[in-house]
Structure formats: C-alpha cells, structure tokens
Amino acid sequence: MSHRTVAPYGAWVSPFPITRLTEGVVGLGEAKARDGVRWWLEGHPDEGGRQVLVRRDPDGTVVRLSPRGFNVRNRVQEYGGSAYAVDGDLVIVSDFATGRLHRVIAPEALEAVTPQRAWRFADFVIEPSRNRLLAVREDHEPETLARHGEAENSLVAIDLTSGDVTVLAEGADFYGAPRVSPDGRHLSWLEWRHPNMPWDGTLLRVAELTHDGRLHAAHTVAGSPSDWISQPRWAPDGRLHWAAEPGGWMNIHRASHPGLAEGVPQNLTPVAAEFAGPDWQLGFGTYGFAPDGGLIAIGRAGGRDRLYRVAPDGLALQEIDVPFTEMSGLSIDGGRVVLRGASAVEPAALVEIDLATGERTILRRSTPLLPDPADVSVGRHVSFPTADGRHAFAIFYPPHNRAFRAPDGERPPLIVTSHGGPTSSAHNALTIGIQLWTSRGFAVLDVDYGGSTGYGRSYRQRLEGQWGVVDVDDCVNGAAWLAGEGLVDEQRLAIRGGSASGYTTLCAITFRHVFKAGASYFGIGDLETFDTITHKFEAKYTQRLVGPYPERKDLYHARSPLNFAEQISCPVLILQGLDDRVVPPAQAEQIVAALRERHLPHAYLAFEGEDHGFRQAANIIRSFEAELSFYGQIFGFTPADALEPIEIANLPARVGDEASGPRS
Numbered sequence: 001m002s003h004r005t006v007a008p009y010g011a012w013v014s015p016f017p018i019t020r021l022t023e024g025v026v027g028l029g030e031a032k033a034r035d036g037v038r039w040w041l042e043g044h045p046d047e048g049g050r051q052v053l054v055r056r057d058p059d060g061t062v063v064r065l066s067p068r069g070f071n072v073r074n075r076v077q078e079y080g081g082s083a084y085a086v087d088g089d090l091v092i093v094s095d096f097a098t099g100r101l102h103r104v105i106a107p108e109a110l111e112a113v114t115p116q117r118a119w120r121f122a123d124f125v126i127e128p129s130r131n132r133l134l135a136v137r138e139d140h141e142p143e144t145l146a147r148h149g150e151a152e153n154s155l156v157a158i159d160l161t162s163g164d165v166t167v168l169a170e171g172a173d174f175y176g177a178p179r180v181s182p183d184g185r186h187l188s189w190l191e192w193r194h195p196n197m198p199w200d201g202t203l204l205r206v207a208e209l210t211h212d213g214r215l216h217a218a219h220t221v222a223g224s225p226s227d228w229i230s231q232p233r234w235a236p237d238g239r240l241h242w243a244a245e246p247g248g249w250m251n252i253h254r255a256s257h258p259g260l261a262e263g264v265p266q267n268l269t270p271v272a273a274e275f276a277g278p279d280w281q282l283g284f285g286t287y288g289f290a291p292d293g294g295l296i297a298i299g300r301a302g303g304r305d306r307l308y309r310v311a312p313d314g315l316a317l318q319e320i321d322v323p324f325t326e327m328s329g330l331s332i333d334g335g336r337v338v339l340r341g342a343s344a345v346e347p348a349a350l351v352e353i354d355l356a357t358g359e360r361t362i363l364r365r366s367t368p369l370l371p372d373p374a375d376v377s378v379g380r381h382v383s384f385p386t387a388d389g390r391h392a393f394a395i396f397y398p399p400h401n402r403a404f405r406a407p408d409g410e411r412p413p414l415i416v417t418s419h420g421g422p423t424s425s426a427h428n429a430l431t432i433g434i435q436l437w438t439s440r441g442f443a444v445l446d447v448d449y450g451g452s453t454g455y456g457r458s459y460r461q462r463l464e465g466q467w468g469v470v471d472v473d474d475c476v477n478g479a480a481w482l483a484g485e486g487l488v489d490e491q492r493l494a495i496r497g498g499s500a501s502g503y504t505t506l507c508a509i510t511f512r513h514v515f516k517a518g519a520s521y522f523g524i525g526d527l528e529t530f531d532t533i534t535h536k537f538e539a540k541y542t543q544r545l546v547g548p549y550p551e552r553k554d555l556y557h558a559r560s561p562l563n564f565a566e567q568i569s570c571p572v573l574i575l576q577g578l579d580d581r582v583v584p585p586a587q588a589e590q591i592v593a594a595l596r597e598r599h600l601p602h603a604y605l606a607f608e609g610e611d612h613g614f615r616q617a618a619n620i621i622r623s624f625e626a627e628l629s630f631y632g633q634i635f636g637f638t639p640a641d642a643l644e645p646i647e648i649a650n651l652p653a654r655v656g657d658e659a660s661g662p663r664s
Helices: 142-148 432-438 457-463 470-484 500-511 527-533 541-545 553-558 561-567 585-597 617-635
Strands: 027-034 037-044 050-056 062-064 084-087 090-094 101-106 109-112 119-127 132-139 152-159 165-169 174-180 186-192 203-209 215-223 229-234 240-244 251-254 287-289 295-301 304-310 317-320 326-333 336-342 349-354 360-365 380-385 391-397 414-418 443-448 493-498 517-521 572-577 602-607
Touching (some): 027 336, 037 084, 119 152, 165 186, 174 229, 203 229, 215 240, 287 326, 391 432, 391 470, 457 470, 470 493, 500 561
Parallel strands (some): 414 443
Antiparallel strands (some): 050 062, 084 090, 391 443
C-alpha cells in the first residue's frame, strides 16, 4: 500500500474487530478418529462457553450429539480433560454440572449411567468385553471430605448396565491414564502423590486383569517420585509405550517385550525435543500408532511443534512436512491422522492428514473468518539475556497494520504476557487475541520464562524454589531487551496475564519498577492464602515452586504482592470470575481493597458465571474492551474502537497528553 494513514500507536483502525474474539468462534479439542468416523468437542462462547460433542460421519455429515444446555466437561483435578469416550455406537459423556456420566442414545438424547453422587469422572476407557468403563474418579462426598480432608482419587470400573462403581486401585493421591492392553490381559496407569505435580514425578504401573476384572500383581514399570512419565499407550503388538525424560528431554520410549514391559526400554525419539506437554488436563494425545507399526508424534523445540514419523524398528525419525507451528490432540485412523493444528497465518482447525499422500482436509475451523495473511503480525521466536548470565525465550510480535503507520520517531507500546501454569509454553501460531493488539499498534512479547516446557528438563526446573523471581526476571529483562534494541517505547511498557501469569504480572508491578501498566486476570495475590484454600491438585504445588510451608513462611510472605500493595508502581486492572475455584475471588478482592485503601490507580471488573478462564462471549469481549480503554487512558491515546470507557479510580489527570485521532 503506497499511502498509509498516520496515527499514534494504539489508535490504529484494526482489520480485526473485537467481536472476532467470539464471532463464530468455537474451541476445538479431544478429537477421536475410528473407522472413518470423527468425534470432537467444540466450546461455544455463544452457549455460555459450554462444550458440545459432535460426530462427523464418513460422508461428511456432522451431527450434534449432546443436547443444548448440556456441558460435556468434567472437573477432575479442576482442569478436567477426557470428558467423553466412544466405542462404535456407544458414546459416554460427562455432565459438567453434576459430574454424572450419560450414554448418548440418539443425537441430543441422553440417559444417565452413574448415580447422583458427589463424584467426578475423567480419562475414560471403554472395555466392551466386560461391558464396563474404566475411569479416574474423584470423590467429593461429604463423608470422604470429612475423613480425608480433601477429595479422594481412585481408578474405578463402571458397569454400563447398572451404573455400579467398583474401585480397582486406590491409595495414591492422584491417578491418570488407565489403558488396557490389546489382549485385555493387562492394565497400565499413572499415579503420583503430594507434593508432586505430574511433571515432578509419576509412577507408571502395570497389573494383570483377572477373569473378574480386578487387578493382580501390580508393579512399577517406569518413573519415580522424581521422574516424569506421561501418556502410556499400548501398541497393537502389545508393547507398552510412554514418554519420559531420562536424557533431559521428554522422549517416547517403548518396552522391549509385550505384556508386563520388562527389560530395558528403547528411546524412539532421541532428539532434543519434547514429545509430551505438561499434564494439566487428563487424556492428552501427542502420539499414536501408524498402520506399519511405527509412530506419528508431535515434538516441540525452539518454540514450535513439528510432526514426526518414527520407523517401525525405532531406528529412524523423519519430520513430516506440515504448515502448522502448533499441534495437539492427535488421533490415528488407519493411514490418516486427525489433529488440531494452527499456523502463523491461519487459526486453529481440526485437520485430517493422509499419511500416504500428505493431502490435508479441514474438518472444522475454529473460526469461519480467515484473516488476510497481509494483515497478520507473524511471531518471531527470540532469545534474550536475563538474570545470572542466562538466556530466556519468547515469541515477539511487532505492531503491524498495512493501512496505518505511526508518526515519525514514535515507538510502540509493549504488552508483555506469559502463559499460565506456570509450567506451560507460549503459543507460536495465529491467535486473534494477540492480533487484536498488534493491529492496533502494540508490540507483544509472549515470554517462555524459565520454568516453561518445550526447552528440556533443566530449563523447566529453573523455576523450582524461584516462582515470583525467575519468571519476573525474564519478563522484565525481555521488555528491557526490546527497549534497548529500540523496538518499543520504554515509557509505555505493560504486562498482563491470567492465573499463574497473573501472579507474575502482580509481582512485576509490585516488586519491580519497569512497567507502567498491569492487567491481571484471576491472578494470585497471596501465596499463603492460595496454598491453604486452593483445590487438591495444586494444594502442594507451591512447596516446589516456593518452598516448604510453613517452614518457609517468610518466602510466601515476601513473594505475595498483596502484602506489599503500597509498592505497586503503576495503574493496575483486575479482572476476575466470581465462580473461580482455582484462584477464588477473595484473592482479587483483597488486592482491590488494598489498592483502594492506599488510593492507588486501579480498576476492577468481576464477572458472574465465570470460573478460571472466561468462556461467555459477552464477558470475553467486555474484558478486552476494558483492557484497551485502560491502556489508552494510561498511555495517552484514544482507541479507534467505539468503547465503553473503564473508570480508573485514583488516576491522576494527564495534562497536555491528549492523543490525536487518525490523520492522513
């Protein structure tokens, strides 16, 4: 374009309207493929964020299986996962509202399988020979909570006729991934105990299945309290596979013999890449078995995913040429792979790949509104110096709008963000949420701070005992590096984030004086309170991230932004779901009360009916509009969008800093 309108950064007219966050958008996950039929879950913001199960028949017909008002989701370990199971015409779904399991008897028609109890189920495996469903159960019955002080997790079998539930394994704090061998003679599963999260150390267990379906001679095949094991699966030849990191990277290993998996396992992917991600949810799938006896697997390195083919003998690893930089939810049906894929210029879609020809078929897009690639700011994976002579990583998105440019000499404001978890990774593909910022004139740095996965075990373990320090160092140093390179305005640096990233945000604006604005989505303000009131899955997480409690109560106090709210160095926007059980609203309200008491600039938005992550369309849009209005008032520009301004309490009046509108 030869002529571009001149307007301040932040005030550009974007080709991405804010409604693109939800308009026609569906979340896509848990794809399954078998005998030409495909199933997956769709998250619908226009239905209050409910997850809907759909089926695609071989002729391309797509049928909705779960009825309106029904949410196919579960809350095992709060984050859920693996919320349905299929075996031919038998389809089982979990009801998020009650935790009960239901059988789909016809499209949008259900009948209950399990009784009305305070039980939650996840990670299902249908065992047709015994007419039962194997699952992880989380028991929240009042007597259980009274007896144990927390929910009780176990492996169970559910009779699909009577709904009777039989406990198969119990005693560990957590269970996952029950998987039956092809001959039906063995069951494998994962288990771990407090204070571990699964990536800290898990046990892979295998037991014989007796004639009556109970477990016999259970023993540990791999793993330990300090070794991460993930995604156990039985190959058609009866050999057990799993992901582990004895060499420092999460590679796929194969047992040397069928059955009880005795002997030395073989590493099938001996490269510096991660073939499994952090097990925040149950039922992840990043590899599967090809018809020739080899594997198709997703590996992550250098801030992006790649698709690999592993030879049947395990002696060759070949990259498959696909355009995707982010992939997940892999399922294999004969010579075809179904996965969720996204690229730098295309949003996520469910894609079917023919392994013989490489032909790709789009089954479902997450949005019908495809951007013009010329309007997209493409992320660049960067490395920058940080504390203690180390380097950290991030995805950098420069401001981009082919119809606008900034006045000469102006540098863009920067939004630093980071993933939740905190053990997760930045998303290196087209994300409308990021393009909304870059197309309006912001630069965005999505930080993979020390502690992130995708860079090997030693990088992930940087955060142990250092949460609130290393993550903050890396976000601060990433912003400083960009400012030093002349790529952003050092006087207009903002930081935003949700959950664990919200905690990093609050720490950064409290204990450092680099950022000029902060936005926290359901961020943790008080580590002591979080440690005592959060749910079972994360109840001991901070002991590894911070230190043993109460022995190191001093660290919990020193790293809690709420205790030092008077040190907050910039205006802050707090956004919170009132149904959040991971970071309860009390955390946000305590921060807001402290800000109000000290007359510090702040704004607070609370959303009814939202939990840990906003799912309702109106609330998703309102939160972005509020954040854009917030930055406009702080950084002195007027957004081009028609917004309802957010009121910032105690914000000093700006003098002579009115932002001009667009001009030619």
